[in-house]
Each structure stands twice: as structure tokens, then as C-alpha cells.
Amino acid sequence: MRFFKGMKGKDAAASQCTSNDFQDLFKKFEASKDFLTFQFPDEDGYTISYFNSLVNAQQVHEQVLAVLSTHQKKPLQQLKGDITMEDIKETKDIKVIQRLILSGSIMIQYKTGDETCLLIPCALDVKRKTSIPESEYTVAGPKEAFVESLDTNLNLIRNRLPIPDLQAKEFRVGSISQTRLVVLYIDGIVNQQIVDTVTQRIGDIEYDTIVDISFVGQMITDNRNSMFPQLIDTERPDHLASVLSEGKIGIMLDGSPHALVGPNTIISFFSSFEDYFQIWNLGTSFRLIRLFAVLFSIFSSPLYVAVITYHYQVIPTNLLPLLISSRGVIPFPPILEAIVLEGTIELLREAAVRLPAKVGSTIGIVGGIVIGTAAVEAGFVSNVLLMLVALAALASFTMPIYQISNTIRLIRFPFLLAAQLYGLFGLALCSAFILCHLLKLKSLGSPYMEPLYPMRFDDFKDSLIRLPFSKQIKRPRFLRTENPIRIKKKAETQNTQSDIDE
Amino acid sequence: MKVKMLLIALGCFFLTACGVEKQILEDILIAEIVGYDDVGDNKIKGTVVVSVPQPGKEGNIKKEVYEAVSHDVKAARQQENAETPFPVVGGRLTVIFYGDILARKGLNDYVDTYRRDPIVGRDLYLAIVHGKAEDLVKMETKLIKTPGVQVNELIKQNIRTNLPQVDLHTYLYACHGKGIDPTLPLMEVADGRIRIKGIALFKKDKYIDKYIPYEDGFLYKVLNENFKLGSYEIKWSDKNSTDISNIKSRVHYDITSANQDPKVRIDVKIKASLLEVQGYDLSKPVDVNKIEAKAERILGKKLDEMVTMFQENNIDPIALGDFAKSKTRNFNRKHWEKEYPHMPIDVNLDIELVQTGIVE
Numbered sequence: 001m002r003f004f005k006g007m008k009g010k011d012a013a014a015s016q017c018t019s020n021d022f023q024d025l026f027k028k029f030e031a032s033k034d035f036l037t038f039q040f041p042d043e044d045g046y047t048i049s050y051f052n053s054l055v056n057a058q059q060v061h062e063q064v065l066a067v068l069s070t071h072q073k074k075p076l077q078q079l080k081g082d083i084t085m086e087d088i089k090e091t092k093d094i095k096v097i098q099r100l101i102l103s104g105s106i107m108i109q110y111k112t113g114d115e116t117c118l119l120i121p122c123a124l125d126v127k128r129k130t131s132i133p134e135s136e137y138t139v140a141g142p143k144e145a146f147v148e149s150l151d152t153n154l155n156l157i158r159n160r161l162p163i164p165d166l167q168a169k170e171f172r173v174g175s176i177s178q179t180r181l182v183v184l185y186i187d188g189i190v191n192q193q194i195v196d197t198v199t200q201r202i203g204d205i206e207y208d209t210i211v212d213i214s215f216v217g218q219m220i221t222d223n224r225n226s227m228f229p230q231l232i233d234t235e236r237p238d239h240l241a242s243v244l245s246e247g248k249i250g251i252m253l254d255g256s257p258h259a260l261v262g263p264n265t266i267i268s269f270f271s272s273f274e275d276y277f278q279i280w281n282l283g284t285s286f287r288l289i290r291l292f293a294v295l296f297s298i299f300s301s302p303l304y305v306a307v308i309t310y311h312y313q314v315i316p317t318n319l320l321p322l323l324i325s326s327r328g329v330i331p332f333p334p335i336l337e338a339i340v341l342e343g344t345i346e347l348l349r350e351a352a353v354r355l356p357a358k359v360g361s362t363i364g365i366v367g368g369i370v371i372g373t374a375a376v377e378a379g380f381v382s383n384v385l386l387m388l389v390a391l392a393a394l395a396s397f398t399m400p401i402y403q404i405s406n407t408i409r410l411i412r413f414p415f416l417l418a419a420q421l422y423g424l425f426g427l428a429l430c431s432a433f434i435l436c437h438l439l440k441l442k443s444l445g446s447p448y449m450e451p452l453y454p455m456r457f458d459d460f461k462d463s464l465i466r467l468p469f470s471k472q473i474k475r476p477r478f479l480r481t482e483n484p485i486r487i488k489k490k491a492e493t494q495n496t497q498s499d500i501d502e
Numbered sequence: 503m504k505v506k507m508l509l510i511a512l513g514c515f516f517l518t519a520c521g522v523e524k525q526i527l528e529d530i531l532i533a534e535i536v537g538y539d540d541v542g543d544n545k546i547k548g549t550v551v552v553s554v555p556q557p558g559k560e561g562n563i564k565k566e567v568y569e570a571v572s573h574d575v576k577a578a579r580q581q582e583n584a585e586t587p588f589p590v591v592g593g594r595l596t597v598i599f600y601g602d603i604l605a606r607k608g609l610n611d612y613v614d615t616y617r618r619d620p621i622v623g624r625d626l627y628l629a630i631v632h633g634k635a636e637d638l639v640k641m642e643t644k645l646i647k648t649p650g651v652q653v654n655e656l657i658k659q660n661i662r663t664n665l666p667q668v669d670l671h672t673y674l675y676a677c678h679g680k681g682i683d684p685t686l687p688l689m690e691v692a693d694g695r696i697r698i699k700g701i702a703l704f705k706k707d708k709y710i711d712k713y714i715p716y717e718d719g720f721l722y723k724v725l726n727e728n729f730k731l732g733s734y735e736i737k738w739s740d741k742n743s744t745d746i747s748n749i750k751s752r753v754h755y756d757i758t759s760a761n762q763d764p765k766v767r768i769d770v771k772i773k774a775s776l777l778e779v780q781g782y783d784l785s786k787p788v789d790v791n792k793i794e795a796k797a798e799r800i801l802g803k804k805l806d807e808m809v810t811m812f813q814e815n816n817i818d819p820i821a822l823g824d825f826a827k828s829k830t831r832n833f834n835r836k837h838w839e840k841e842y843p844h845m846p847i848d849v850n851l852d853i854e855l856v857q858t859g860i861v862e
Binding site: 308309310312313317318324328330333334421 | 527
């Protein structure tokens with residue numbers, strides 16, 4: 001970060017075209033081939049200029065040029081009334097002109113060289129239609145995902161939360177890119193302190209081009225060096241809408257099909273939004289299975305290394321001959337064996353992500369059959385470890401949020417090392433270290449390990465377990481919401497009365 | 503500062519790591535059974551079985567036996583290492599056998615090292631061998647399991663029905679406790695098989711050369727603890743016999759005036775099912791009552807004999823002294839020990855036959 005701070009002065013001068021001179025700006029524009037400027041309807045007509053690549057040609061023809069050609073030449077003030085488009089600006093502020101032209105407005109001058117001009121927004125929106133969520137796909141529930149256009153995304157959220165209290169604070173980030181960034185929250189529910197924190201942190205962002213929300217996420221997060229993500233990256237509008245009403249805040253960036261959600265606890269990274277689509281007892285069970293999967297995924301191969309290297313005593317009697325016979329032919333010590341195999345899995349995973357989908361399926365075959373079987377046959381790795389590592393990889397895929405699954409992928413390696421150095425004691429040591437780190441972490445100022453530490457029984461209703469909706473009377477306590485009550489009336493106690501009198 | 507701290511911490515990690523002893527699974531020989539015999543001249547002979555699974559093939563296990571003669575257990579282990587490709591480690595020992603001659607001299611010296619060693623589990627079994635432990639250790643097992651597993655399972659299976667708890671922990675408790683004496687299973691080699699001959703009786707750590715036969719193990723267990731399995735064959739006459747199968751047995755000790763004139767009453771209640779019977783018609787309730795009364799008479803006599811035998815040998819395997827101490831204020835141990843061989847001990851047996859199987 002220091003590097004960029006040093007560059008700040010020079011950077012700003014170069015990028016932020018603050019030329020006071022209208023002519024200078026015009027010259028800069030004209031240097032680009034896609035900047036058009038011409039007289040219309042005839043030689044004595046208005047001077048019209050715009051970026052060909054930024055405007056919607058159809059709109060220009062039908063709603064601007066058609067009007068200009070049918071009317072007589074009038075001063076700009078009167079022309080404004082003739083053109084049936086909203087948000088037309090008449091200005092001579094050079095900064096406004098620059099910004100609006102660069103965002104797809106048409107500039108109309110009374111005659112060439114005039115400093116006052118009319119700016120008609122005619123932006124060409126190139127955007128993808130909303131599609132099915134890919135990284136957070138759920139079988140049940142809505143199938144809409146955010147797209148790259150901020151306005152579409154806001155539309156998705158506003159449709160779900162039709163209240164005036166849903167507020168969107170807009171910022172511009174990036175000294176070159178000037179990307180639009182929106183902080184979403186529900187006023188009257190959200191803790192204002194969180195909004196202030198986020199506002200301040202966004203204000204502190206110093207970077208030239210921000211192209212994705214993950215940049216913002218890394219810049220405003222509490223601990224920028226932690227492997228554990230503190231802000232959830234979601235592509236589901238339903239997810240965002242539901243956490244907004246819980247009292248969290250969302251951050252969206254133009255050009256990024258994801259939204260950031262915060263503050264979070266570590267457990268929210270293990271809970272899929274699908275848990276809420278199922279009956280609570282099923283949802284709870286699956287959530288617990290997922291938590292178990294995390295532990296298994298982190299500890300299985302380090303435990304193998306620790307036990308095989310130091311603690312032969314703990315191996316069950318019936319497993320002992322099996323383990324010895326599979327270990328017997330392997331020339332490496334257990335740690336190398338484990339690192340080779342874990343490394344292979346990481347390679348496969350990395351390769352599968354990089355390859356196009358059509359070729360991707362070959363990776364499965366190469367990895368699973370060729371490498372797996374051959375490695376065992378060649379006596380490079382034992383089949384027990386192969387199974388453990390494959391299971392651990394499988395378990396790590398159950399993570400509903402992509403960021404945390406990356407963390408779990410990588411966090412095994414320090415554990416492996418610790419297991420090699422000190423056996424089970426090393427594992428305990430490493431766990432203590434990670435646990436200390438987790439206890440210290442904060443997400444937008446809220447404790448990361450809540451409700452486990454600080455222990456808050458109220459918040460268990462939607463953490464490790466998920467209780468039915470009728471029990472979710474209060475909003476999570478760690479959010480310190482202004483209005484902690486979620487369900488006003490006490491929910492009717494079960495359906496004790498039958499709906500129809502018999 | 504932080505970097506310095508990190509470097510120091512890492513330095514500790516890496517430097518001390520060199521000092522931790524590794525025992526990689528395939529680079530050690532895991533001892534499964536050890537046998538110790540007296541070879542005279544104050545020396546013992548240790549025999550250890552190490553099962554060596556063949557790499558690559560599952561279930562293909564070879565057995566390797568190493569022997570050494572020395573004055574003590576640890577030295578014997580040292581000598582064994584002279585013949586073995588890898589160090590022999592004792593962390594997975596399942597059974598330790600002692601020859602009966604050695605056991606008569608007292609086991610303390612030879613159990614002690616296992617008592618202290620933190621690597622050795624507390625759940626390993628001790629057993630006495632009728633004859634030489636060496637022969638038993640060297641036996642080829644018939645089932646495709648490692649010898650350690652087989653003997654271990656043999657004892658474990660019998661603990662449910664005929665043997666008292668015999669692991670190292672229980673032995674040490676009984677051996678060092680006051681008013682209690684240990685018992686261990688007595689094994690023998692018969693017809694090429696390992697067999698449990700009975701329950702060997704001890705006075706502290708010394709084998710008194712007397713044992714309860716395997717068949718009567720059930721009776722001993724009934725006297726000793728509450729349990730739910732096992733069966734016993736009652737002989738009515740030379741021809742007729744019946745088999746009662748225990749559903750639930752409860753034992754209760756009642757000790758009065760332990761410090762003056764001790765009296766002991768042992769109440770035993772057995773709920774049993776009767777599945778095999780000769781010479782009686784089970785469909786009539788009168789018959790069942792008759793069988794009950796008769797069984798009580800026969801078994802009660804046996805139990806009395808057993809208790810009298812304990813008193814005659816001045817041993818206390820059912821821990822009456824221990825129990826008396828826990829129930830008596832200012833317990834006078836010396837007085838108790840003096841009185842024990844001739845104090846009256848009544849055994850009240852109550853058998854209830856609750857099931858007679860499917861009738862008609």
C-alpha cells in the first residue's frame with residue numbers, strides 16, 4: 001500500500017484530467033477515433049459531439065437527431081424542452097462535462113467553441129441478462145444472480161425490499177476507473193456505527209482501477225493479512241436481501257456480479273443459504289455435517305502424518321496390519337507422501353479451474369484414475385492416504401462460500417508441518433495458534449467467533465444450528481441493530497387449533 | 503520486533519524438532535505378545551512375538567519370534583534388539599504371559615517396568631501359563647489374525663462370561679491395594695490350541711499354585727461382580743444335567759462388626775433362563791420351583807466351598823477386606839487379617855428362573 005501512497009500526487013495529476021480549459025479537453029477527446037463531432041442539421045446547425053462507442057445509436061437517431069431536424073434552431077435553453085428525455089443538463093462546468101460525456105452523454109453546443117452546452121444522457125448499456133447463480137447454486141430457491149450492471153443489481157434488491165428505508169449510499173472509487181460503488185443498508189435497522197465504519201474505509205481506498213468487488217473487499221476488511229475472509233462475497237440477491245433485513249450491510253460495485261456482505265461470524269461462512277429453504281431440522285443437520293466436513297478436511301491428512309510418524313499406539317488393532325502393509329513399500333516418510341499427494345490434488349484443482357469446461361472433464365479422468373491408481377501401484381503413496389486425501393478434498397468442496405474453501409485448502413499445510421515436527425502435540429499447538437488468530441479477528445468491528453466467543457446463547461438460534469422461523473424473533477445480537485425485534489407479534493404457538501371448526 | 507519474535511519461535515521449532523524421536527510405523531517392530539519364563543540362576547527368558555505384515559499384500563502376516571535371556575525385562579528387550587532389523591517397541595502389547603514357576607516367585611519385578619512405561623497401555627492383559635510361557639508364545643495360531651489379536655480376543659471374549667477383569671490396571675490395583683488379592687487367567691496349550699485353564703489365584707504378587715477351573719469361573723464371577731452373561735451346567739446326577747443361562751446377576755456384601763467379631767453375608771441373586779433340561783416337565787410351574795430349589799442347593803454348596811477355599815489359603819480375591827474398610831469407621835486392618843481365615847462367611851443364593859423358552 002505504501003508504494004501507491006507515494007505515487008499518489010503524480011497519479012492524480014496524470015489521470016484526473018482537471019484541465020480548466022474547455023479546448024484542452026476537447027482536444028483530448030478528439031485524439032480518440034471513436035469521438036464524433038459534427039454539425040447538425042446543416043453547416044449552421046448545432047455542434048453535436050459524443051463518443052460513438054458509449055452512446056445508444058438508436059436513441060440518438062430517434063430522440064435527439066429527429067427532434068433537431070424537425071425544429072428550427074433555437075437557443076439551448078428552449079431546446080431542452082423539445083427533447084423528450086430525462087435528466088438533461090445545461091452546464092459549462094468542465095468537470096461535469098467530462099464525466100457525463102465519458103459516461104455516454106451527447107453534447108450539444110449552440111455553435112462550435114461555445115463553453116455552455118447541453119448534455120443528454122444516451123448511454124449504451126451493454127449488459128448480460130441475469131442468469132442462474134453458479135458458485136452458490138441451490139436446488140431450491142430463486143435462480144437469479146447478480147450481473148455486472150449495478151443498476152440491474154439494485155433493481156433486484158429493491159424489488160425484494162420495497163421500503164423507503166432501504167438506502168443506497170453511492171461512492172466513486174479508483175482514481176482512474178471512478179467506479180460506482182453502492183453501500184446498501186436498511187435505515188432504522190442497521191447499526192449506524194457499521195455504516196460509518198464502512199463509509200470511512202471506503203473513503204480511504206487509494207487505488208487507480210477498481211474492477212471487482214473483491215478489490216474493495218481486500219481493502220476495507222479488518223485484517224488484511226488474514227487467510228480467513230471476513231466479508232462474504234455473494235452472488236445471490238435473495239441472500240443479500242435477507243441479510244440486509246437482518247441488519248447487515250451490503251456493498252455493490254458497478255461491473256462486479258457479486259456483493260459484499262458484512263459483518264459476519266465464522267459460522268456464517270459454513271452456512272449455505274439453502275439451509276433456510278429446508279425445514280429447520282434438516283437444515284441444522286446439513287449445517288452440522290458441513291462443519292464436520294471442515295474439521296475432517298483440515299485434520300485428516302495431518303492426523304495421518306502424526307499418527308504414522310509418532311503415535312503407532314493409537315491405531316486400532318484391526319487397522320494395523322492393513323496400514324503397515326500399505327505403508328511398507330513406500331520409499332518416502334509419511335510427511336513427503338502426504339505433501340506429494342496433497343500437492344497433486346491442488347494441481348488437479350487448479351488445472352480444472354483454468355481449463356475450459358469442455359476439456360475440464362478429462363482432468364477428472366486423468367486425476368482420478370491415472371494419477372491415483374498409478375501412484376499407488378508405483379508405490380509412491382499408500383492407498384489409505386490416497387483415500388483420506390480424496391475424502392478431505394471432497395469435504396472441502398462442501399463449503400458453500402468459495403473464499404472459505406480456498407482457506408481450508410491451504411490451511412492444511414501448516415498443520416501438516418506441525419504434525420511432522422511434533423505429532424499430535426504439534427497439531428494441538430497449531431490449532432491453538434489458529435484459534436488465537438480467529439479469536440482476535442473482527443469483521444467490520446464485530447467479533448468473528450461470536451456466538452462461541454463471546455458466548456451469546458441467543459445467537460445460537462441461527463449459527464451452528466438453525467431453529468425454525470418462529471424462533472427467530474430477534475435479530476442477531478452481534479449486529480447491535482437499532483431495532484432488534486424481528487417478529488412483532490409473538491408467533492402463534494403451533495397450530496394447536498384446527499383451521500376449520502368441526 | 504514481531505519479525506524477531508517470529509524468528510525466535512521458528513528457531514525453537516526447528517531446532518528442537520531434531521530432538522523428537524520418530525517412530526514411523528513401518529520402521530519399528532511392534533511387539534504383540536511377550537512371555538517371560540524362569541530359567542534358573544536368577545535369570546529370565548523373554549520371548550516376544552512380532553507380527554510382520556508383508557508389504558503390498560493385505561492380510562498376509564508373518565510371525566517372527568525373538569528370544570533373549572537376562573536378569574530383567576528391559577535388559578532382555580535390549581538383547582532382542584541385537585537380532586532385529588528395527589527396534590522392538592511395546593506400545594501395542596496386548597498380552598503378557600508369565601510362566602507359572604516365575605509367577606510363584608512373585609511378579610512385581612517383572613510387571614514393574616510395564617507399570618512405569620507411559621507407552622504401554624493400561625488395558626493390556628496379563629496371564630499365567632501352565633508350563634512354559636515360551637511354548638504358548640511360539641504357538642502357531644490357526645486363524646488368519648496376528649497372534650496378539652487372537653489371544654487378546656480369546657481373553658476378552660471370556661471376560662464377558664467366565665473371567666474377572668484381568669487387565670494391567672486391575673492387576674496393579676489388586677496387587678497394591680489392601681484387603682484385596684489379584685487373580686489372573688491361567689492359560690495352557692492343549693491339542694495345539696491355546697486354552698484357558700482357569701483362574702489363577704494370588705497372594706499379593708505370588709501365584710499360590712491353586713486355580714479355579716474354567717467351568718467354575720462363572721461361579722467366581724457371580725461372587726465377584728454384577729454381570730449379565732454366562733451360563734453354568736448343573737449336574738443333578740451322573741446322567742442328568744441342566745444348563746442355566748444368566749440374564750442378570752447381582753451380588754451384595756453385608757459385613758457386620760468388622761472390628762470385633764466380623765461376620766460376612768454374601769447375597770447373590772441370579773435371574774436365569776433355563777433352556778436345556780433333562781428329566782423335568784417345564785410346562786408345570788411346580789417343576790420350575792423344584793428346579794430352582796435344587797439349583798440353589800447345588801450351586802450354594804459350590805459357592806460355600808469356594809469361599810472356604812479362599813479362607814483356607816488366606817487370600818481375598820473378592821476383596822472383602824477392601825469392602826469392609828470402606829464400610830467401617832476406624833477399620834482395624836490387623837484385626838481383620840487375623841480373623842479372616844476363620845470368620846463366618848455365609849453365601850445366600852437366590853435363583854429365579856424367568857424364562858423357560860418356547861413351550862408348545
